[in-house]
Every structure is written in C-alpha cells, then in structure tokens.
Amino acid sequence: MFLINCPYCGERDQQEFKAGGEAHIERPKQPTELSDDEWAEYLFMRKNIKGVQFERWNHAHGCRKWFNMVRDTSNDEIKAIYKMGEKPPAQ
Amino acid sequence: MTKNLRVKSSEYIDETNRISFKFNGKTYHGFKGDTLASALLANNVHLVGRSFKYHRPRGIMTSGSEEPNAIVQINPGTNRTEPNVRATEVEIYEGLEASSQNCWPSVEFDIGGINNFLSPFFPAGFYYKTFMWPASFWEKYEFFIRHSAGLGKSPTSSDPDIYDHRNIHCDVLVVGAGISGILAAKNAAKNNFKTLLVDEKNELGGSTVYENNEFNKINNKTPSEWLKKEIEELKNIKNLEIKTRTSVAAYHQYNYLLARENLTDHLEAKDKTNKIRQRLLKIRAKKVILATGALERPLIFNNNDRPGIMLSSAIKKYSEFYGVACGCKNVFFTNNDSAYESALSLYNKGINVEAIVDIREQSESKIVKKVKEAGIKIYWSYSIVDTTGYKRLNSISIMKLSNDGTSVTGSKISILCDCLGVAGGWTPAVHLYTQSGSKLKFDEEKQIFLPNQNTSEQVSVGSCGGDFKIDEILKNLNQKLKDTLNINETDLDSIKVEIDQENSKRNIWLLPSDKPLGKTKPFVDYQNDATAKDIKLALREGFRSIEHVKRYTTTGMGTDQGKLGNMHALGIIADTAGVKMGELGTTTFRPPYTPLTFGTIVGRNVGKFFDIFRRTPMNDWHVENKAEFENVGQWKRAWYYPINGETMHQAVQRESKAARESAGILDASTLGKIDIQGSDASEFLNRVYTNAWSKLAIGKCRYGLMLNEDGMVYDDGVTTRLGENHYLMTTTTGGAANVLGKLEDYLQTEWPELDVYLTSVTDHYATASICGPNSKKIIKKIIPDLDLSDESFPHMSFKEAKIGNIQCRIMRISFTGEQSYEINVQASYGKDLWEKCMEAGKEFNITPYGTETMHLLRAEKGFIIVGQDTDGTMTPIDLQMDWIISKKKYDFIGKRSLYRSDTMKEDRKQLVGLLTEDPNVILEEGAQIVSELNKSPVEMLGHVTSSYFSPNLNKSIALAVVRGGKDMIGKQLFVPMENKNINVTVANPVFYDEKNQRLNA
C-alpha cells in the first residue's frame, strides 16, 4: 500500500487514490483530421513498462485533483509527483 | 502410556493453576502457561496428526509458529471452532477441546494410512498426471480427494466473536521481542521515537530468556538473567507500546504492515463474550526494525518424520521454558553445536541423553567438551540412515559418513530412543523482509539467504540479519541502531560480552542412506509430504525454475509455507542441477506469515456493515408502506409496493396501469445530480454531450447522451439550464460518481482553460416525480399560484416555486411518456414533500410505484436504460438514436470514434423491439436470439435486454440487441429456451404512443 504525497493535500494512504493510466497522452485537438490508425493510436495504445513509468493519479477520495507520478513499476518506488501541466522531471 | 514428563519447575508455568483440556476426546491436564503442544508432551503424547498425502503418523516437531505437523481443530463442533491451528501456538485454558485433523476415523487408526504403503504410486505431480484424464472422471476424483484429504472443518454457524481494525502510526516498529528486538525498542523509545514493539508469543524475550549456556555471559551474567532485567526496565520507558500475542502477517511497501493482535484466544469461553477476539493492526511506520529471529533447520534423512523426531531447539525450549521432557531416551542428530546446548539442558535436569550423532568430524568448543565430560556418547562423522517406530520413534540406525558426505560406510549401529532432536543449523526468518520487496543475497559461507537491498527505511537485526553469536548480535545491533535511528550513543556501548567462540558447521542438504534414494523417505516438506526424491524426480522431468518445482512437488505450499524445509529443497535442487544456491533464488514468501482468520480480515464490516448503502429522504415512508427494495449501486430503492399479498407481477401491473390512467408517483431522489457553473458551462456541455447546448434557453431542459472516447454510450440524463452560466445535470443512479469523475478528468487535464466548476449535489435534493393524466391537477393543488398552462410551463421546461415556505425546483420532464413533473426540494424536506403529494393525490388514486414499474413504463416507450440495454459496446447509432448526434459540432467526446470503420459497420448489434407470437409469453432477459432452428452450431444474433408484460398494451414486449436488427423490422426470429423455441417478430422499439401525444394530454 503506497504512501502518496498528493501535491495539494500531502501524504495520504493509497486507498484514497485512483490510478488513471499512462500520463502525457494529449487528446488530439483536431480528431476529425486523423486517420483511423492515428485515432486508434491515441485511443487504445498504452505502454506497460517494467521500470520507470509516467502515470496519472487522482486523489479520488480527497481533493479530487489529478496529478502525475513517476513510478518504477518493478519495485513501486515513487520517484516524483508533479501537478498537471507541470513539466515532467528529467530522467 | 500416560506418563508425567514434567521435569522441573519453570517460572513460565504456574503449577498452582491446573487446567484440564480434551484432546481427541480424552481429558488431560496441564498448567497455566502451557501451550497445547507442551501440555500434550508433558502427557507423553507425540502423535497428533496424519500427513496430508500418505497419512503417515506425525508428531509435534517445533515449539513455534513454524510447526508443520501439529495442526489441530480447536473446539470442534462449536460455533467457535477453528481448523488448521498450530498446537504449538495454542495457550491452554480450562475447557479447551482440540482434535487431530486429516485422519479418519481416528489418529490412532487412519484408513488413509494405506496411502503410505501405496506411496510408490504417489510420486511428485501424481495429482497432475493422474487426475488429468479423462476429464469426465473428474467428479469421481474430486470425491476421492476431498474425502481423503482433511484440511479441518469450517464452522457451520455464524461467528459469535467481535473483530476489530485499528490504524497505528509510529516512528519505529520493532517486529520480534527477542534480545535484539527488546534492545532496539528500548533504545528507540529512549531517543524519543514513538515506538511499537510486537511479538507473536505471550512472553517477551524470545529464546534468550531460557539461554543458560554457562560459556556465554553479558556483563558477567547469563544472557537470560541479563535480559530479564532489561525486560523489567521496559515498563518504565515512555514512548513505547508493547503488544504481545501479535503476529505481523504482512509487510507491504512504504512500511505498511498488517498485524493480528490476539486478545481472547487464551481465555476460557466465559471470558471471551462481548470482547474483541482479534484486532487487525494497520501499521504505517516511519522506520521498521525487523528482529524476527531464525528458524532451526531440520536434517533430511530417511524416515525423518516419525513422531518423537523434533527440532533440537524445540526440545530445549520444552525443557527450559515449559519444564517438559520430550522423551525418556533422547538422542540428538546435528551438524553444529546447537544440539549440545539442548543436550546439556536435558542432562542438567536429569533427563537421559543416550547419544549425539554429529556429521562433523569434530568440534573443539567448550560446550562439546562439557558434553564429553558429562559422559554422553558422541558419534563423530556419523549419519542416521533409518529410523523405526510407526506411531512413535523407537530406534535409529547410524553409519559412518564418507569424507565427501555423499555415502555411508561400515557397519550399522542401532540406538534405541523415543525422542530425536535434529539440529541442521539456522535459517534467518526473512519472510517479512522479502514481502516488503527487499532483496536477499545468498551467503555461500554461512549457507543462508541474508537481507541485501532494502526498499524502505528498515533494518534487520539479530539472527534474521545473519548474526547468530551473542557478541556478533550485540555489536552489529549497536551499529545498526546508530545508523538507522541516527543517534550517537546507545545502552549497548558499555556492554561486555563473553562467548564460546567455536561453532563449526558441516552442511549436507540431503543425507545419504545405505539404501538407494528411491527406497527411502527423506521428507523435505512434512505438511505436504514432499520428499527429496520427489524434488529429484521433478528435475529429471525437466523442471528447472524453483517456482515450478515448488508447484509440481507442492513443496512449501502448505499452511506453513514450508518454513522448515524450503532451504533444503533449494539445496537439493542446486546440488542435483549443479548450480549455485544464489543463482536459483528463493520462492516468493507471500503474506500472511501465519494464517489469518476471516473475522480479522473483515473486522467490523459484517452484517449490515458489510457494504455501505444509501437511503433516500423518503425511505421511512417506503418502509412504512411495505415497499420491497432493490439495490441500485449503493442505493436502496423502492422496487414495488405490494398490497394485500400481491406478487411482484401483480403489483407492477397495477402500478403501471395507475400511472397511465390517473397518476403515479416515483421517488427519483437517487438520480445523480451535478451542479455546473462557470462562464464556459455551455461550451463544456457541448464537448461532453453528443447534442448541441449553446442555444438551450434559460429555464429549459434537454436530454443528453454522453459517450466514452471510444464512441460507446456511457451515460444519459436530462440537464436543465438554471441561469446564464448555471446548469443542473442529472445522471443515471449508478453512474453518478463515475460521470463526475470523468468530467473532472477532462476539465483538469484536457481543458484546464475552461471556466467551469462541478459540484455533486445528489444528496442535497429529494425528488418526487408525479406522472399521469392527473399529474397537473395534483401539482395545482400543492402549488395553487403556479401557472401550469402548456404555454407557460411546456414539456422540457423548468420553474422555481414555493410549497408553503419551501423553495422547490420543478422540471416538466418525462421518463414514462406521460405528462410528468419532477419536484426537487432540499433533502431534509423530502419526506414532507412526498406526504403532501400523496395527500393531494388521494382523490386521483395517486399510486406510488417503484423501479420495476418505472422500467416497464419506459420500455413501453422504447427509452433505454444505460447499463441494461447498453453494455459498453453500443453506439448511439446502434441504439437508433442518430437524432441526438449533432452534425454541426466540430468535436465532442467520442465523436471521432463514430466514424471508425468498425463502428460504421452495418451489421453491428442494434437495438430493436421484439414481440412474441403468443402475447402472453414473456421472454427472459439475457435470452439469446437466432434466425435458424435445427442448425448446429448456430450464430447468436443477439440477446434480449429488457422484457415485460405490458398491462397498457395487454401483451408482452421486449427490447433486444440484434445483429443488423435495424433492417429486420417484421422479420421472424427465434429465442431458443431449454424446453421450447419461442417465435418472435422484430418490431420498432417504441411500443406505446409513438407520436408522444400523451405528454400534453
């Protein structure tokens, strides 16, 4: 059970949070311009890395804010947490 | 047979407090402080169970939670009965009853024992190989397996005990209260760390409190004397909480640990009532100090599992701590000096030690010399090649071990004995350490796995960290405490330790016999009856990974998780495959360390607290009026209101007719409500719904359909424009939380530039929905001054009004197809509003209806229910709702996906109506639909999603999704059921009032 440092509330137990999948996948601004393949790329394709992964998390049972997390999936070490819109830390 | 083996008084046994208990129906006596195991041993009872596969007689092997054999059923036949309990952990109390499991009809005569003689036919993987084929025989196999395999019996009535959960936050958690744990906790607390010390036993001090080796001294005292003084001092230390009978079950990441605190298991039945039995502690610690100790290893030799064969350290504990001799003629079998301490312990109490069989060539330590002086015969370089005695050991045979340790030579010597202590060295208890995700490394010299890379702030001290000698333990503990706690000095700085330095060891994982391996039974996993030859067979059959060998042979898969034998299994694999132990790695140790009761896991979440539920403000009225309820998400919703013993069908038919003929009233408070405000609110709705919102006038309502980005229908509901920048969105009852979450996600992450604020107001309002031709008259009675004319208050519009002093919002919207008004008031006035409506509607026979009638009425109109008629694979086009997709909007969630080649296919499943040939036949929801009979296999075209008997149409109606159904109107299809085929015709899904004339009737 992780201890997650919500950028708005501080350290809270993992059960207050919801994982939201891979981070930094931007919704295309002009979907109608995209081919089926390009749209499918956005819609369906997600990485599942063993190692350092960028993820979205939501403090669902707290402030309800979304934020980003850098997590090593091989040992669950949380390497960084930063707000939506902020630049990801250099790896 | 009954003999008293109580030898010398022990301060941990209260001989003034005599306790009687029953084992397998026979009454025995023990004393306060005894475990079931120690009390049985004092009565000379070793045989306590049968092994799992061969049903071999098995005895008590250990004195702790690692026990593989002495697994008993506590208080059989009562509602407090518990299976799979280790006799070594049960503290006896007056009235305790226990019985052996895994044997029938009795432990003394077990029919399954025949498996032992058939054992050549039960090799590793036997179950996999034999019961695989033919598949149709599985039922017979299962019957056989279930009858011969006894894993105890679950209680058949509900648990009378109370269980609890507690969160604990501490600076330092110390697991294990042996010498290392006690000193660690003491120094942490003294340095102002809020400290919690836990131990699974009822007494503090671990094995050191009965450590009386005269050659070991701490500050010139024996370790036991010295430690008892330290324990005494703990009482005066602030910041320190101590919990005994508390076993850490799991160590998760980020120093989150679960422990089970046992509060009443050691009490008599009369003292258990109305007390919390067990408490699950959820511990979040800043730092964790593991002082979990080490487990003694057995030795693997032929027939090493007979009752009377025990760990040498257990024999010592029974003698020193419980004052019990485990046998009258004792022999020890060892590869290190530990057994000599046990032998001396017995000797000093006047218990006969016949001999020590040592696989080493010699040892020059002081304690060995002392044993020699005592006249105890030592066989150097000898190994046990066989043992005899079916229900109790009665002799061993030994032979000289070859120099390389792989064979035995010379003549066989037989030694009569009734108890054999085996000492194979020590294995650090690293189970919790690895559970935390931390990594081990193998120490080739010591032949043990040791903590290596920690994943959280933790440290392993004492023997679980690889230090076995008292001087080593204290020296390393001191440094580890300074590093971990970041302190400069400790109590340990000034300590003086003397020890008996010599302690050589000769490690042989599998000891040879004069017989070939195939003719021997060297058990590695006692509980699951896995022998060394099973492991070798698995390797011969091509298994290489330790995890695969484990599963194939079931080694380490019992309730004890192979705490004793896992290392030997690894060693035998490494030796046989010619690889290094370190390269093999270990199997994964999974939580819980020792089994947990279900009660502890669920805590207080039982009965009505099992799952949370929500009730509407009108709930009491529904209960008073005998409504039946159904669960919708977390909500308890009125389902139907039977009167005069009506069946559900009768009640729903009556309610449905009344709603269309005069007036019906529905509690719609559970619908999700989201208050949307901000200057970009209209734009936001444009992006999340498929239809256009910019032009919706203030005071008007509109139905919206929300898609997922994949184009599939996600939710629906009516949204009302309350003001220029203010909307009230309603969602489905079950979807409310998810819709809010999804909208927040888009607002925060994709469109942060939008000025929009979302607030969940579901619980803030109570909603009564009145429908039917007389609904207008009822509203008029409640709010006489409200203009209800169709011009002023048309369908799909909204007005604010007052009922007396109570502010309300009224929406003229309809989910039944009837003229209909939804009145929303502040939740606390909900029941009052409902009663006013009932009162005003009395003269029109206003009829309360539940969710079932609501579903029926909307089905008559062909309105979908998201989640019933859709399943996450339906687009609006599949639902024949093309009209709700705005052609003008550039984008909305899911729009692009509606133009994917897959979603544009003509033969997707589409929503249609179905009418049965016989109007009285009601289809089953979920029934499959086909176009041809008498064909096999036949393509399933789709399934029935909603089905009712319509009292207003006097025939059955159904909604269904059918492949290419849109173009099948009028076509005949079939619904094959178990006993008959039902003929159906595809129809338009709107069955009633197709022109919507009743909305203004």
Ligand SMILES: [Zn+2]
């Ligand atoms: Zn937060």
